[in-house]
Amino acid sequence: MLQHPSSRGVMDFEIRKVRTVAQGRRKLRAEREEYFRLVKAGYSCKEASALVGVNARTGREWRNGRWDPKRFRPPVSRTTAVPGQGVYTQRAPVPRERVPLPARARSRYLSERERIHIADRLREKAPIRSIAAELGRSPSTISREVRRNRTEGTRGQWHYRPFAAQARADARRPRPKPRKITHNSELRDAVQRGLDEQWSPEQICHALRRQFPDQPEMHVVHETVYQALYVQGRGHLRRELAGALRTGRARRRPHRQANCRQARFTDPMVMISDRPAEADDRAVPGHWEGDLIIGKNNGSAIGTLVERSTRYVMLLHLPADHTAASVRDALAETVRTLPPHLKRSLTWDQGSEMAGHHAFSVATDVPVYFCNPGSPWQRGSNENTNGLLRQYFPKGTDLSVHTREHLDSVAAQLNRRPRKTLDWETPAERLSKLLTA
Known part of the structure; x- marks a missing residue:
């Protein structure tokens, strides 16, 4: 028999004895939080579900971000009489207002907690802009997150699983990353040929896409070419590489945004x-x-x-x-x-x-x-x-x-x-x- 790992030996909620009656979403908040704590502590999905008193399927849906609050809402019965066929009862969910997440210190990157919220709201068919407003993020941030980290299925279907998305994001974050031009000799030679022809990095990148339409390993963006020239070159090599660019600059010149510029004069200007x-x-x-x-x-x-x-x-x-x-x-x-x-x-x-x-x-x-x-x-x-x-x-x-x-x-x-x-x-x-x- 499993024993709860709490140092007190008891939980701050009571495990339900009767599970045939729907309890509503609010009654499962404490169980859900305790479930995630146990999963992070090393317990399996089945063991954590048993410890908090929920079905293993519910635990899996919590873990995969597919928890549907409609399954836990108090149903409302609506009786319909069909002539010659009897009386039928249809259960409809009670409309409710989504409670936004409490405000926390927000990082530049999406957190695991935010990805769980995204998965839950996508399961409810919520629009991207509504999810972004609830999280205080830009709609493009949510759209890009779903597009990059979703799990592709068969027949063009996909699912967004928050823990898998978190793992993909963590795997892409470490720096420095291997440079594409450095590890691909064929790509490096193609870029060098374009520079020898006095092509700009942008012209080189578009020419590569037209020349190798079915080889994504030969596709780069012009920023990759600039980084290869500015970062990898040293000493005399740096001067030779910079000579291949029209500007002749050996290093990147930052372009500041208008709202980040320093004051033009000591005394403030009147526009x-x-x-x-x-x-x-x-x-x-x-x-x-x-x-x-x-x-x-x-x-x-x-x-x-x-x-x-x-x-x-x-x-x-x-x-x-x-x-x-x-x-x-x-x-x-x-x-x-x-x-x-x-x-x-x-x-x-x-x-x-x-x-x-x-x-x-x-x-x-x-x-x-x-x-x-x-x-x-x-x-x-x-x-x-x-x-x-x-x-x-x-x-x-x-x-x-x-x-x-x-x-x-x-x-x-x-x-x-x-x-x-x-x-x-x-x-x-x-x-x-x-x-x-």
């Missing part, structure tokens, strides 16, 4: 989304857009300011350099020449030359708003003006040779040019009207 709405419709003058046009070898620059409503242009003289301090001082000097009602805001990109934006705002009382990365259209007037200025300051030339007087002359010539967007008025005429009004 263009917080800019006043009056600046968007260009009805109120005094909102400016700014940027730099860069000279030869990034050694010289000229600052540009464009008023959004009138397209009036002002140029910043930067004879020595275009560091943050030089740009800050040139901006402050230029903005101080404007009347108060033309100093409402300044929009700039996230270039390093605006690191002193906070000091500029304190000195001039002009707020600075920054565009989103890679969004030049948010400063469309300034980008268009920079293109016009290249007629006077061609690319690849030294911009430090231009004097303050020459910059003023170029700005005045642009401000006298009729503009289609202003109904063929000049920026100077439009600004004069606004100042007079």
Whole structure:
């Protein structure tokens, strides 16, 4: 006779004497927890089932994740009379609400407890999204888990068994893993031939799938090729392997996500989304857009300011350099020449030359708003003006040779040019009207 391994000799529940009456799922919770504890302690399914007082079939269904709560719900009798055939009684389960699992410290990987929950809910025909919501996981995580770790059967059928799924996941987790290219000489030669032809890793991988459609051992993803080049190469070999790539990099360059980037400046930026709405419709003058046009070898620059409503242009003289301090001082000097009602805001990109934006705002009382990365259209007037200025300051030339007087002359010539967007008025005429009004 089996004896319970508890140190107290008794369990915190009473083994049922009569098993012909359905007890409901809640009455078996303690038995189920004790069953799993005994299985983990080394008892067989039959022995653990006998110790907790359930049938061995019930224990197997608990262990395999096929426990169906409908078998333990209190049945509701529904009598139907069929003429000429008598009276029939149909038992229907009582609808109930699924109780979510209690919250625990969640790991990156699915736990055995979560896999048991997945198996139970799949047995109940629950949708993937409902299971994911109950576990606090992404639906793709649950779908991928079922697809990877299910047990395939005959005729396209499959079953999800939590303990078998846990064993498969544990077997795949250990690192390091043997590299596919290292252990397959035929695959390694095929990849090398593609690199000799100056193919990219992605082109090599797709070519292999077309060349060997029925040989999965010859199929790799481009990340596998990159890992073989970046990880296995050492010294001179690393330089040779990296030379086969178009970028010529000998190691991987991480790409950070937008929400993981470090702050661009020491002082926090105010983004263009917080800019006043009056600046968007260009009805109120005094909102400016700014940027730099860069000279030869990034050694010289000229600052540009464009008023959004009138397209009036002002140029910043930067004879020595275009560091943050030089740009800050040139901006402050230029903005101080404007009347108060033309100093409402300044929009700039996230270039390093605006690191002193906070000091500029304190000195001039002009707020600075920054565009989103890679969004030049948010400063469309300034980008268009920079293109016009290249007629006077061609690319690849030294911009430090231009004097303050020459910059003023170029700005005045642009401000006298009729503009289609202003109904063929000049920026100077439009600004004069606004100042007079």
